[in-house]
Amino acid sequence: MNTTETAFSFTKTALDGIKPTDKRAWFRDSKTLGLSICVTPAGSKTFYVIRRVAGMGRKGNNEFIRLGVFPDMTVEQARVGARLKLKSLNAGESVRAAATARKEELTVGDLWGVWREERAVGPTPDRPIKRSWRKDQRLYDCHLKDRAKRRVSEITSTLAGKIFRDVTVVSGPVxxxxxxxxxxxxxxxxxxxxxxxxxNPWSTLKDNHEVRREEWIKPSQMPALFKAIDSVGNQDVADMVRLCLFTGARSGNVKAMRWDQLDLDTAIWTIPSSHHKNKLIHTIPVPPPALEILRQRVGVSRDWVFPAPTKAGHIGEIRKTWHAMLKAFAAELALPEIPDLHIHDLRHTTASWLVGQGVSLPMVGKLLGHTTTVTTARYAHLATDPVREALEKITAAMGRSGPV
Known part of the structure; x- marks a missing residue:
């Protein structure tokens, strides 16, 4: 191998300072036996353990055992890895067997392929296992795909933390x-x-602090919202949005609403556990405005309240119509830009209005299908009217009590 070889004590500063040449260059660590780093003309720097092995010809031969890529692997990690590797070699480990096993090790790309096939999309792309699989695909493509060829063992907790911090800085904590x-x-x-x-190198990382979204439609904005809903051309989607608002249900459940889940005589909608986020049977009372919409839609499909227009199944993507609604909503309110409202914010709107009208948090949680009061507690700060009424009563009582 035609290389230039130099020995010195490895440090981060020293390794950062190595400039690539038109040939591969090898450098040895003077502090750790066998530890070397290879610098390619492209600028990559990879740690290796180099070991002269007997029995491979009259003079023996060198075997190169890859440790990891600098700076993802630090100098200290490389030194520890080199010492452990040499210790196992001296104990009689087969270098070739180890190299073969390493070649067969899963990569990050392999892990993604398994996840996509078994947990996200599945064998039938038209009916994916996970509704949010496109989000998984985007996250992988944007933040993990550039390490697809890395062996899984190279993704240490240190490297996982670095990836996490880099994404936090570039794309935000959420x-x-x-x-x-x-x-x-x-x-x-x-x-x-x-x-x-x-x-699992990701299990020790702590989540960034997230500020919960507080977007919801205020009472003064509601007339503008209904005008915007009425204005769009796709009134099937408009009816779906109205039902999200009138029931407080998740948009996914409204999209997948079936006639066999509804009892229009008693005005009850029962979502089976297999279709509910918390895997519980959830019963929602249907108020008169929602009941009127449902009665008008009787007969549009045998199975679905909102059938897909061009294929079997229920309605799917509604982003285009939702954007048109937001654009009309902004125009009605003379807003300088389209507001950052998500379809899920209609659920927050229903909950916020209920709390504002004095409905207790446990009752709101029951309607929304929450399993714990902690989830519903995010709306507690909106219950100002009942608190105001109670405060006025006690302060009036204080004033009437007179001096002691």
Whole structure:
């Protein structure tokens, strides 16, 4: 191998200072036996353990055992790895067997492929396992795909933390939390179902603090919202949006609403546990405005309240119509830009209005299908009118009590 070889004590500063040349260059660490780094003309720097092996010809031969890429692997990690590797070699480990096993090790790309096939999309793309699989795909493509060829063992907790911090800086704390949760789930799935024998490097990372969205339609804005809903051309989607608002249900459940879930005589909608986020049977009373919409839609389909217009199943993507609604909503209110409202914010709107009208948090939680009061407690600060009424009563009583 035609290389230039120089020995010195490895430090981060020293390795950062190595400039690539038109040939591969090898440098040895003077502090750790066998530890070297290879610098390619493209500028990549990879740690290796180089070991002269007897029995491979009259003079023996060198075997190169890859440790990791600098700076993702630090100098200290490389030194520890080199010492452990040499210790195992001296104990009689087969270098070639180890190299073969390393070649067969799963990569990050392999883990994503398994996750996509078994937990996200599944064997039938038209009916994916996970409704949010496109979000998983986007997170992987934007933040993990550039490490697709890395072996899973190279993604240490240190490197996972670096990826997490980089995403936090570039794309924000919420995006970083989502990337971490996806990666942790991918690793856990491989550990549990595919015999991946290592510790999950994402499990020790703490989520960034997230400020909850407080977007909801205020009472003064409601007439403008209904005008915007009435204005769009696709009134099937408009009816779906109205039902989201009138019932407080998740948009996914409204889209997948079936006639066999509804009892129009008693005005009850029963969502089966298989279709509910918390895997519980959830019963929602249907108020008169929602009941009127449903009666008008009787006969549009045998199975679905909102059938898909061009294929079997229920209605799917509504982003284009939702954007048109928001544009009309902004125009009605003379807003300088389209507001950052999500379809899920209609659920928050219903809950916020209920709390504002004095409905107790447990009752609101029951309507929304929450399993704990902690989830509903996010709306507690909106219950100002009941608090005001109670405060006025006690202060009036204080004033009447007179001096003691």
């Amino acid at each position: 995006e970083a939390n989502h990337v971490k949760r996806l990666a942790r789930a991918m690793w856990n799935h491989a550990i549990k179902h595919h015999g991946l024998d290592l510790r």
